[in-house]
Amino acid sequence: MAETTYLEAIRQAMSEEMGRDPAVVLIGEDVGVYGGAFKASEGLLEKFGWERVIDTPISESAIVGAAIGMGYAGLRPIAEMQFIDFIACAFNQITNFAAKSHYRWGAPVPLVLRGPCGGGVHGGPFHSANPEMYFVHTPGLKVVCPATAYDAKGLLKSAIRDNNPVLFFEHKFLYRRIKEDLPESDYTVPIGKAAVRRPGRDLTIISYAAMLHTSLEAAAELAKEGIEAEVVDLRTLLPLDTDTILASVRKTNKLLVVHEDTRTGGIAGEIAALVTENAFEDLDGPIRRVTSLDTPVPYAPPLEEFFLPSVAKVVSAARELAHY
Amino acid sequence: MASVLTREQHLDLYYYMRLNRELEEQMVRLFRQNKIVGGVYSSLGQEAISVGTAYALGPGDWIAPMIRNIGSLLVRGFKPRDILTQHMARYTSPTLGKDGTSHFGDLKTRHVISPISMLGDLIPVMTGIAMAGRYLGQKIVAMTWIGDGGASTGVFHEALNLAAVQKAALVLIVENNHWAYSTPTERQTALRDLADRAKAYGIESAIVDGNDVVAVERATREAVAHAREGRGPVLIEAKTMRMRGHAQHDPAEYVPREMIEEWKRRDPLDRHEKFLTENKLWDAKKKKEIDDRIAREIQTDVEFAENSPFPPPELATEGVYCNGCHTIEADWKRAKEELLPPRSSVKAEWPGKVSAHSDAPPKAAAKIAAKTAAKTANTHSGNGARPASAGTANAKSKSPRKSKGARAPAKAGR
Numbered sequence A: 001m002a003e004t005t006y007l008e009a010i011r012q013a014m015s016e017e018m019g020r021d022p023a024v025v026l027i028g029e030d031v032g033v034y035g036g037a038f039k040a041s042e043g044l045l046e047k048f049g050w051e052r053v054i055d056t057p058i059s060e061s062a063i064v065g066a067a068i069g070m071g072y073a074g075l076r077p078i079a080e081m082q083f084i085d086f087i088a089c090a091f092n093q094i095t096n097f098a099a100k101s102h103y104r105w106g107a108p109v110p111l112v113l114r115g116p117c118g119g120g121v122h123g124g125p126f127h128s129a130n131p132e133m134y135f136v137h138t139p140g141l142k143v144v145c146p147a148t149a150y151d152a153k154g155l156l157k158s159a160i161r162d163n164n165p166v167l168f169f170e171h172k173f174l175y176r177r178i179k180e181d182l183p184e185s186d187y188t189v190p191i192g193k194a195a196v197r198r199p200g201r202d203l204t205i206i207s208y209a210a211m212l213h214t215s216l217e218a219a220a221e222l223a224k225e226g227i228e229a230e231v232v233d234l235r236t237l238l239p240l241d242t243d244t245i246l247a248s249v250r251k252t253n254k255l256l257v258v259h260e261d262t263r264t265g266g267i268a269g270e271i272a273a274l275v276t277e278n279a280f281e282d283l284d285g286p287i288r289r290v291t292s293l294d295t296p297v298p299y300a301p302p303l304e305e306f307f308l309p310s311v312a313k314v315v316s317a318a319r320e321l322a323h324y
Numbered sequence B: 001m002a003s004v005l006t007r008e009q010h011l012d013l014y015y016y017m018r019l020n021r022e023l024e025e026q027m028v029r030l031f032r033q034n035k036i037v038g039g040v041y042s043s044l045g046q047e048a049i050s051v052g053t054a055y056a057l058g059p060g061d062w063i064a065p066m067i068r069n070i071g072s073l074l075v076r077g078f079k080p081r082d083i084l085t086q087h088m089a090r091y092t093s094p095t096l097g098k099d100g101t102s103h104f105g106d107l108k109t110r111h112v113i114s115p116i117s118m119l120g121d122l123i124p125v126m127t128g129i130a131m132a133g134r135y136l137g138q139k140i141v142a143m144t145w146i147g148d149g150g151a152s153t154g155v156f157h158e159a160l161n162l163a164a165v166q167k168a169a170l171v172l173i174v175e176n177n178h179w180a181y182s183t184p185t186e187r188q189t190a191l192r193d194l195a196d197r198a199k200a201y202g203i204e205s206a207i208v209d210g211n212d213v214v215a216v217e218r219a220t221r222e223a224v225a226h227a228r229e230g231r232g233p234v235l236i237e238a239k240t241m242r243m244r245g246h247a248q249h250d251p252a253e254y255v256p257r258e259m260i261e262e263w264k265r266r267d268p269l270d271r272h273e274k275f276l277t278e279n280k281l282w283d284a285k286k287k288k289e290i291d292d293r294i295a296r297e298i299q300t301d302v303e304f305a306e307n308s309p310f311p312p313p314e315l316a317t318e319g320v321y322c323n324g325c326h327t328i329e330a331d332w333k334r335a336k337e338e339l340l341p342p343r344s345s346v347k348a349e350w351p352g353k354v355s356a357h358s359d360a361p362p363k364a365a366a367k368i369a370a371k372t373a374a375k376t377a378n379t380h381s382g383n384g385a386r387p388a389s390a391g392t393a394n395a396k397s398k399s400p401r402k403s404k405g406a407r408a409p410a411k412a413g414r
């Protein structure tokens, strides 16, 4: 069977869910005739028609607002942000309307909001964002960041079937760079469950999205030096799989968190708090972070390279921690 | 034009407006007794809008009220106790004390969307409901309200524009009560009539005297019919006056006294009472009967609210997520097969030719703007509408605003 890219996996998930349930519709800018800026929805208009694949004006608030309304009416809309950076334009609809709805008045908002995030492609300050933490700080939302094609498909299906607003951040660096064999049959990946991608005994590296691959490469390097790192893929940032995180730290007694999001207020800080609150006695060293710098994402390749975490930075931090 | 409403319906309008007013007066008393947890926003003098607009809807239609639309909630079947317990943050309130004021709703039967405080944000949500309604084959109309101040938000523009290109069955009531907190309308917009905004979106509009419940009901009924037929959204500007401060705490010293005095003479309840009397639709006995009923209802519900407990503290942690406590189910009024391959399959290209607008010649006042618009506007159908049924923007279509004359505040049918 042909290998499936991360991007194709996303397209398959939407296509299969739309085929399974006519309540699923797609709304966004250039998602129809053009098939989406990254072609994530290519072919969906031909298959499902004008009523289900809806091209909109350039109006992020209205797109998300309309999707919320569709959800109230019993549909399961998928709203696309052409680049995830533009999610800022819809912030209010997401955090005040969608997130609070079920809590305030018991009205679920079955909505998937998806789009390409992340750097490493020289997109500059406005086409490289990792905005997950704005939303991880918002009770009522779910935040999903898949790192593999298998997960992208399975998690997107779960997101579409979920009764809550799910933000689905697709790392654009991974769109066409990774591929794998996917099962022919319908499958889902549960939201809120992390995965141990590589077992190890010397330290735990927690990561997600594109940085999972950086962390796995670093772990391979470290193994050559005899350091066995356990690599955990969070997959979902909200709700966080605290059991898997704590179990791994209790096993390795050391923790390094790696994320592409900027440092201050990144998920690493939350995980560090979680671990010190619940597994302080198990720690044999300080919790370390390798993250992007606290700046906007710069454009020029040498600047962006300097800004982003890298295999070398992860190896060096992990090595130091292992020897602590 | 004579009103098409029956005597009973005219009495209904009185009942809801009077209930709206008496309930709010009661809430002011409770506020002074410190029994209201948050604020009280009065709709004094604007009852004809809340009541008249909501009254023009059918049972399957949807509304999302704003803070001064308690009257619409009453028309939709909510009871004074719902509103009282909400304001008093009681466990018996529709939100169990999790939210206050008129921030509650009912998805299943009354089709009321709970508003959020952020002005303008209901408009795209109601647009989405209208779009979903068409998709599901329901023939429903979605209605919401916005103030002269809220009309300045970006999302107002985004949403009306989306509704316009989608030909969504949205009716937007712009309540121009001349004030947004302390800011007069001249500082919100350089337009004299907010209804003129509709031109920018290529949608229909009407202006109505917001203190005349019969006129409001009639204008809304026409707009609702227009939207329901799939001819696109309608904006109705209802001219009125905010007769109290922004909320109870605000003495509104920035409002000229004469303005209040002038609008007092146009009080919507006085006017409707006069209408009922002049048209011999009631007598003093009937009025007393209705007024007594209202007093009783409010009395009972105040007692209910005052005797209701506050929510248990632990409730604070519950219900952030839907963990299967609700089922998502659309009310399908058409065959799902139409929406699945092979029947849903289309060619991936814009249906119809993207061509110049063939509108009537631009008016002198807006020559340049209209010319540009005429050159650039498309006549392709909005996507999302079935290409077969999606019409082109047609200046000659029947509209609630047929001529300049129709834009003057509609006279009541009396």
Ligand SMILES: Cc1ncc(C[n+]2csc(CCOP(=O)(O)OP(=O)(O)O)c2C)c(N)n1
Binding pocket: B068, B117, B118, B119, B120, B146, B147, B148, B149, B150, B151, B153, B177, B179, B180, B181, B242, B246
């Ligand atoms: C987006 C937003 N900004 C500010 C506010 C605070 N606020 C609440 S009501 C109000 C005035 C609204 O005026 P208008 O829209 O004319 O409605 P009215 O109070 O006259 O009914 C303001 C500024 C808000 N609720 N939402």
Ligand SMILES: [Mg+2]
Binding pocket: B147, B148, B149, B175, B176, B177, B178, B179, B180, B181, B242
């Ligand atoms: Mg106002």
